Amino acid sequence: MARDVQITFDCADPGGLATFWAEVLGYQVQGPPGGFESWEQALDAMGVPPENRNDASAVVDPEGSRPRLFFQRVPEGKQVKNRVHLDVRAAPGLAGDERMAALEAEAGRLVSHGATRISRHEPAPPLAAGHIVMADPEGNEFCLD
Template sequence: MAIRIQVTFDAAHPPTLGAFWAEALGYVEDAPPPPYTSWDEALDAMGVPLDQRDTAYAVVDPDGVGPRLWFQKVPEEKAGKNRVHLDVNVGAGVPRPERPDAVRARATELEALGARRLYEKDELGSFWVTMQDPEGNEFCLQ
């Protein structure tokens, strides 16, 4: 049995949050179902009204390795700390002494996209920056 994982985010504006995570992870917008060549074409055929086209959004790993990320619109705002979060390894292959600078540089790039840096940790041989995405979901860069 093949198992595929999808990570689902509740969001105020799925396309905006999905675009952030696509940029953060090197993902792309999920393709519309065949035979459609665009989401507008697919949603027109499905009869989805224009005012409801921001209710969901998905991004995928272009290499087909990582999980699909699904963003669904919810009416309530985020409340409290995430019980699950993503760890994004941006320092893989970087020599240990250079990792903090590489991680900090990527954190700065993500801040320009709307993320917020919360704090840094350097302990037990690991360095990471804990951040929030544009809607307040916590994640770590390591």
């Protein structure tokens, strides 16, 4: 039986992290429920107090084929290295210097949106094509691959 997958991030700022990952992946922040023109209007109707309006956010693939990312506020901060991380395929089909140049360009773009560059791993054929390790604005590691 096929199942849909949602990827959930525990974080301090769901709205901010949702905006970051929408930029990284070409997603969009999920719109409000039907019948509402904005999230503010929907949250007002639901009686959600202002202090809880950034408790959750989500981003979706505009084409509907990739998984939804859900961001939920938690009280604790990130403690250790991620055991699971996202590989953002930023240089499909490229190899060598051309691949690394494409990854460097994407790393620079993402840094301008709040990412942190952690390390660069050079190509080591035949198995390692090279990648760049990054962190999102809350320190969650991901790779540009």
